[in-house]
Structures are given as structure tokens and as C-alpha cells.
Amino acid sequence: MQKQLPVIVIGAGPVGLAAAAHLLERGEEPLVLEAGERVGANLRRWSHVRMFSPWEFNVDTASVRLLAPTGWTVPDPAGFPTGGELARDYLEPLAATPAIAPRLRLGARVTAVSRHQRDRMKDAGRAQSPFVVRYEDARGEHELQARAVIDASGTYLTPNPLGASGLPALGEAALAANIHYGIPDVLGADRARYAGRRVLVLGSGHSAFNVLADLATLARTEPGMQIVWGLRRGSIQRVLGGGDHDQLRERGRLGKLIGGLVEQGALVVATGFLLDRLERTAEGIVGRAGEVALPPVDEIVATTGFRPDLRPYAEIRLDLDPGTQAPRALAPLIDPNQHSCGSVRPHGAVELSHPEPDLYLVGMKSYGRAPTFLLATGYEQVRSVAAAIAGDWEAARRVELVLPETGVCITQFADEEAPAAASCCGPKPAQVVPAAKDGCCGGPPKADDAACCVRDEIARNAGAGGCGCSAPAPAPARAPVAACCG
Incomplete structure (x- = not known):
């Protein structure tokens, strides 16, 4: 039967x-x-x-x-x-x-x-x-x-909610009209929603990267935009991937693109940000994690999986x-x-x-x-x-x-060419909330957790003190790469 x-x-x-x-x-x-x-x-x-x-x-x-x-x-x-x-x-x-x-x-x-x-x-x-x-x-x-x-x-x-506890952040449901879950068509059908606006992107995966890249492209022709990137991880170094060392070429290119935007100051970056509530204020929508508050925004894009x-x-x-x-x-x-x-x-x-x-x-x-x-x-x-x-x-x-x-990977990549890779010492401190020491010298180290990046790891394996972006090194060892953090 x-x-x-x-x-x-x-x-x-x-x-x-x-x-x-x-x-x-x-x-x-x-x-x-x-x-x-x-x-x-x-x-x-x-x-x-x-x-x-x-x-x-x-x-x-x-x-x-x-x-x-x-x-x-x-x-x-x-x-x-x-x-x-x-x-x-x-x-x-x-x-x-x-x-x-x-x-x-x-x-x-x-x-x-x-x-x-x-x-x-x-x-x-x-x-x-x-x-x-x-x-x-x-x-x-x-x-x-x-x-x-x-x-x-x-x-x-069934997207994940924004709250770091796995539950919707307090106030998330009330602000649903200002939250897009997934990847909006920033440069196409959804352009009017984001043009000239202050936008918070929450998430650290490649969906977030695509949204950030599109928002940065839109901001070049739309004055008054501010792009805030909030992620739960304490560092963006591992998030950005291996750059030129990434064996997935297009993923590496997208990581380099976002690293370049951070270095240029095109993004306000909030690392280690564990959102617990959203509030609508006279200045805009404010995301909070305990006593830490992000800059007020008009729209939120949720790329939290x-x-x-x-x-x-x-x-x-x-x-x-x-x-x-x-x-x-x-x-x-x-x-x-x-x-x-x-x-x-x-x-x-x-x-x-x-x-x-x-x-x-x-x-x-x-x-x-x-x-x-x-x-x-x-x-x-x-x-x-x-x-x-x-x-x-x-x-x-x-x-x-x-x-x-x-x-x-089924994840996506951006079509445009990536700008210059982030500098050895990471994003501009004035644009980071809170301050982060990332974007060191390229992709993440392969094995040495004490190294901050591939270049640093290679230098350490050769007996040098690294490029100077992580643990302090003797002056003679740093001399050949003195410009790294200068």
C-alpha cells in the first residue's frame, strides 16, 4: 500500500x-x-x-x-x-x-x-x-x-532575531517597520529606503558584507549617509578572512573590500556589541548593549543568520x-x-x-x-x-x-573591485566603537594564535619578532618593516 x-x-x-x-x-x-x-x-x-x-x-x-x-x-x-x-x-x-x-x-x-x-x-x-x-x-x-x-x-x-541572547531585542518588534531581515536590494528596488539615511547593519557573515558594500556604494552619490556596522565578535580580523591568502578567491576579495572600507573610515565599527534593546529617540533609533549605545540611525538591516x-x-x-x-x-x-x-x-x-x-x-x-x-x-x-x-x-x-x-560556499560576493587592503594597524581609531585592533597585515594566521595575521606568522616562523602589529619585537627585527605601523 x-x-x-x-x-x-x-x-x-x-x-x-x-x-x-x-x-x-x-x-x-x-x-x-x-x-x-x-x-x-x-x-x-x-x-x-x-x-x-x-x-x-x-x-x-x-x-x-x-x-x-x-x-x-x-x-x-x-x-x-x-x-x-x-x-x-x-x-x-x-x-x-x-x-x-x-x-x-x-x-x-x-x-x-x-x-x-x-x-x-x-x-x-x-x-x-x-x-x-x-x-x-x-x-x-x-x-x-x-x-x-x-x-x-x-x-x-525564519531569520534569527537581533538580540544576542537568541531572543528578539527589547523593542525589536515595535520597530519592525524599520528593520529588514536578510539582504535588501540597496542599489535597486530598495534604494529610496536607504539613500541619504543612517543605517545600522548587524551581523558578521557574508550577507552583512554584501549589504555594507552596497551601502558604501550608495553613499558615494547620496550625501548625509552614515553606515554603522555592529558585530558580536570582539575582532573583525577573523571575520574578514584571508584576503589574498583566502583559497576562495571571491570570498577573499569581498573581505578585502570591507577591510578597505573600514580603513577609509567609511564604516563606524562596533565590535563585541551584544545588542539587548532598541529604542526610538528624538535623534533616531538607538541600539544598546548594557550601557554601551551605538550612534542613532534611521534603518536597521539584520544579517544575523x-x-x-x-x-x-x-x-x-x-x-x-x-x-x-x-x-x-x-x-x-x-x-x-x-x-x-x-x-x-x-x-x-x-x-x-x-x-x-x-x-x-x-x-x-x-x-x-x-x-x-x-x-x-x-x-x-x-x-x-x-x-x-x-x-x-x-x-x-x-x-x-x-x-x-x-x-x-553558497554565500555571495560583490562585483566591484576591492580597494586597497586595510593598513597593518587596522581601522582608524576615530571610526571604531569601541576601539579595535584589527586588519593587521592580511589574512588570519594559519596556526600560530599569538600572531595577528599571516605576515606576522611568517615573520615569527622565520625567527623574527613579527611585523610589529602584535607582540612587541626587538628593534633590529622590526627595522625591515618599520613602515608597517608607521
Whole structure:
């Protein structure tokens, strides 16, 4: 009976449609439920932003095989698409194929998943009972049965709040009209909102970098703008990345761009800022962390990451890591305290399994609150999951993905050329709130925690006292690089 039921895929983004393609190759019957009115709805919310990863890493193999008979070919494999281009030039043709189109329902928002006539307390016959999936569309509420469920709905619609405690800052809800969560189109559709305004950007990831870069570009032609950058980390050095030493070239370029803006005094930087409340005053909106207050602003951009929406699974038995909210077996592989884009190895159905057989959270949602999701890794996830659902555990356990040494990040980069790198001694003190000693001499050190940067580490390894930007060094050792901090 269950074999005749479909595998319901939640979400028609890149990973969700890839799941459908792999299921079809396995002889399974997928049904894709997408909350948006078009495929790639989340991608379209940052359609103006260009990706770090080139086209060759942004398409799925089974999906390409499905597209081949239509005459579709991959755009320039070395080119870097925007989110909008990925949706238009890849997802839309894929969704229109004769295999996918009749198995796709748009405007169908999933609200709950459970087992037929089994709440989460019921053991008897649980694994043999089909899933029930409830969804809402323009015609009302519906319920379907499924033999398996793959949730590839992502996390973009559930951003983290601004408060450093994980809760909304006091006053955050009341100021919602002045807060944008995610990456606004500063130079396009949202230009009027930010032109000539004072803007606070909170966050330390590459989403924040893109917003800061666009705001700085806008400020060159719009007088009266002030850009305040607040981040919880105590230093921007590690945040900016390795610059020329970064093995992800475009990520390094974006880090250099932001470092240059800090050095030029284009940004007011507040490091170690743990926001706990927002207040509207006569001078503007003021962010506070204890007794520390940021300069008043008119608008706030929140780029503090995302978290999974687990509300539909109240009656499902999930095994999630208490910290990352990722599947327990996956969590140690993606914990951002231990891994970057380059050190997360490919994984599949084994690591994504839960006590509820044949239910899988995949793609960005599988990472919980961890930020280092790789789009190519998502494709490997669903290849493995489709094999497991079809009963081919040998293929499910096999790793078929080979990434470049540092991985391929889905995070975005800015198109413009980076200005000169930050000086050895970091940002101008007058523009830092509180004072920070960052931007030392380039990328972060590879191994020596006592060194402040790559150049300093190299000098120390050669027996010198470093470039003079960290621990004091004897005068003879500093002489060759006396200009470093001069």
C-alpha cells in the first residue's frame, strides 16, 4: 500500500527540485509542494545578489540529465550567477520539464507532518503507517498521505532575531517597520529606503558584507549617509578572512573590500556589541548593549543568520543536536565552532536520519543554525536520500561528491573591485566603537594564535619578532618593516 504513495518533497528550490529528479531516476513518484507562487521563491528574495560559487557547482547532475532532452545547457560554467539568474535560467526550465511540471504544486504551504492515526506518543505500527502532510493553498486546507517526506524548504523565512541572547531585542518588534531581515536590494528596488539615511547593519557573515558594500556604494552619490556596522565578535580580523591568502578567491576579495572600507573610515565599527534593546529617540533609533549605545540611525538591516522552522514537526520524532538544531549525527560535522566551508565533508542519508524512518530534512534546513551550507553538498544529500528511500543503501552510503579543497560556499560576493587592503594597524581609531585592533597585515594566521595575521606568522616562523602589529619585537627585527605601523 505505502509503495503506491508518493514521496512528498517540501520546497521547490535547487535542492528540492534536485530531490525530485533523483527520485524519478529511482522509479519513485515525487510530489513537490512549494509555498511560493514560483519555484525558487527564497532565491528570488535575494535575486540581486551574486554567488561565490560558479555555475558548474550550482547545478545537480540528475537535474541536468532531466533537462538534456529539452536542449538546455549549463550557462558559462565559470560564471557566477545571481540568485535571480539561478532561478530564471535553471530552476524555471527544470520545473517546466514534462517529468517535473505535473508533479509540482505551487502556492501550497505545508503546515504539519505526522503519521496516519499515530501521534508522537504511539509506538505500535508506527513505521508501517504512512505519513500525513497537511498544506494550505488558495482553496483551503488539505491532507495528503506519503510513503516518505523530504523537507528542502530552507530557512530564509525564519531569520534569527537581533538580540544576542537568541531572543528578539527589547523593542525589536515595535520597530519592525524599520528593520529588514536578510539582504535588501540597496542599489535597486530598495534604494529610496536607504539613500541619504543612517543605517545600522548587524551581523558578521557574508550577507552583512554584501549589504555594507552596497551601502558604501550608495553613499558615494547620496550625501548625509552614515553606515554603522555592529558585530558580536570582539575582532573583525577573523571575520574578514584571508584576503589574498583566502583559497576562495571571491570570498577573499569581498573581505578585502570591507577591510578597505573600514580603513577609509567609511564604516563606524562596533565590535563585541551584544545588542539587548532598541529604542526610538528624538535623534533616531538607538541600539544598546548594557550601557554601551551605538550612534542613532534611521534603518536597521539584520544579517544575523537563520534558524529552521520546526513547528510542522510537533508530532514527528526528530533527533536534533541541542545546539545546532541539526540532525544529531550531522551536527559534529558542521558545527561552525569547528568547521568552515572547506572542512565539512560530504554526507547523506545516514547522517540525516531520524527515529522517524523515511523522513529527512535536507539542504539548508538540515544544517539547523549552522551557516556554512554548500549547495553542491545539498545535491549530494538528496542523491543519497533518494537511494535510501528506494532501498539502495549501498548507493546511499557511497560518497559521489568531490569538492575543491576549500569547498564551494553558497554565500555571495560583490562585483566591484576591492580597494586597497586595510593598513597593518587596522581601522582608524576615530571610526571604531569601541576601539579595535584589527586588519593587521592580511589574512588570519594559519596556526600560530599569538600572531595577528599571516605576515606576522611568517615573520615569527622565520625567527623574527613579527611585523610589529602584535607582540612587541626587538628593534633590529622590526627595522625591515618599520613602515608597517608607521
